[in-house]
Amino acid sequence: MDISRQSTRFLSMIVPAILLSGSAVLRGQTRDENWKRCGGNDPDRAIEACSALIQSGQDTGINLAAVFYDRALAYAHKGDYDLAIQDL
Secondary structure, eight states: OOHHHHHHHHHHHHHHHHHHHHHHHTTTSOHHHHHHHHTSSOHHHHHHHHHHHHHHTOOOHHHHHHHHHHHHHHHHHHTOHHHHHHHO
16 A cells, blocks of 8 residues: 555544544534634634534535634644645
C-alpha cells in the first residue's frame, strides 16, 4: 500500500473520531453558545464549539463555511497548521 493510500485510510478513521470527540464535549451547550465560542478567543474552546456545530449538521452554505473558517483560525493560533489547512 503506498503512502497516499495509507494517509487517506488513516484520515478516514481519525477525522470522524476527532469530530465526534469535539461534539461530545459540548453537546450540552446551546447552539447560540457554540456559535459564540466558535468565534471566540480561546482556541481550544473554539475548536470544540466549531466541531460541535459541524457535527450537528444544521448549518449549510455560508454559515458552514464560516464555522470551518473559524475553526481553521483556532487551529492556526495553536500552531496546528495542517488541520487549519484542511478546514480552509
